[in-house]
Amino acid sequence: DAMVIQNPRYQVTQFGKPVTLSCSQTLNHNVMYWYQQKSSQAPKLLFHYYDKDFNNEADTPDNFQSRRPNTSFCFLDIRSPGLGDAAMYLCATSRGTDLIGYTFGSGTRLTVV
Amino acid sequence: AQSVTQLDSQVPVFEEAPVELRCNYSSSVSVYLFWYVQYPNQGLQLLLKYLSGSTLVESINGFEAEFNKSQTSFHLRKPSVHISDTAEYFCAVSLLSGGYNKLIFGAGTRLAVHP
Incomplete structure (x- = not known):
């Protein structure tokens, strides 16, 4: 079945240690999004890729970066995670x-941690 | 600017009772409206959407929502809920910008169905 797959489901990282989250899709959709959802809050758009064009939301911290090496994959990199970055990260x-x-x-x- | 307000953060209800989850939006342009459902530790699943045409839209599992332009509302209803409907429900409005579809979400309503 065509779908969007995120790995890993759960990630524990140390304060300040870079971490990468991955997303892959078999839908051949040209737009990929990363949302941050903190506990009991609405998902908040961080950025998106339209094909290879990267579009950052104005209030997304510089600590968050993204890469899209091809149509199917997109990565979220957090360069120096802080305690406030603990959240559910949703790819769409x-x-x-x-x-x-x-x-x-x-x-x-x-x-x- | 577009925004979405979900008026109730939590809605407790007994099984087989009716429920309404309220959603209001503000927008200066034509809107496209969505309801998503999120089960614990899961992503969001599209429940139903309003794009155009009939103002009453239905999902396959008994939910329905009615687009009311004059009241700028898109409330979600179900006549008889099940335990399995316990989840977080998000209303969203779509903004077409620069060739992509930006969804703006409300803060969510947690539906808790009790036996």
């Missing part, structure tokens, strides 16, 4: 301007 895809809504992965829950 969509097909350009199609209004079908997003397809979400199951998320990666990041714990910072």
Whole structure:
């Protein structure tokens, strides 16, 4: 089945130690998004890729970076995780301007110790 | 600017009772509205959407939502809930910008169905 897969499901990292979360898709969607969802809050868009074009939200901290080496994969890099970065990170895809809504992965829950 | 307000952070209800989860939006342009459901430690799943046409939209598991332009609302309803409906529900509005589809979410409503 076509889907969006996030690995790992749970990630524990040390304060200040770089961490990478991954997302892959078999939908061939050209847009990939990363959302941060803190406990009991709405998902917040960090950035997205439209094909190879990277688009950062204005209030996304510099500590967060992303890479998209090809259509299928997208990575979220947190250069120096702080305790406040503990959250569920959701990857989603969509097909350009199609209004079908997003397809979400199951998320990666990041714990910072 | 577009925004979404979910008026209830938590809604407790007994099994087989009806439920309504409220959602209001603000937008200066045409809107496309969505409801997503999130089960514990899972991603978001699309429940239903309003793009155009009939203002009443339905999902396969008995939920429905009605787009009310005059009241800028998109409330979610189900006539009889099940224990398995316990989850977090997010209302979202779509903004088409620069060739992509940006979703703006409300803060969510936690539906707790009790036996």
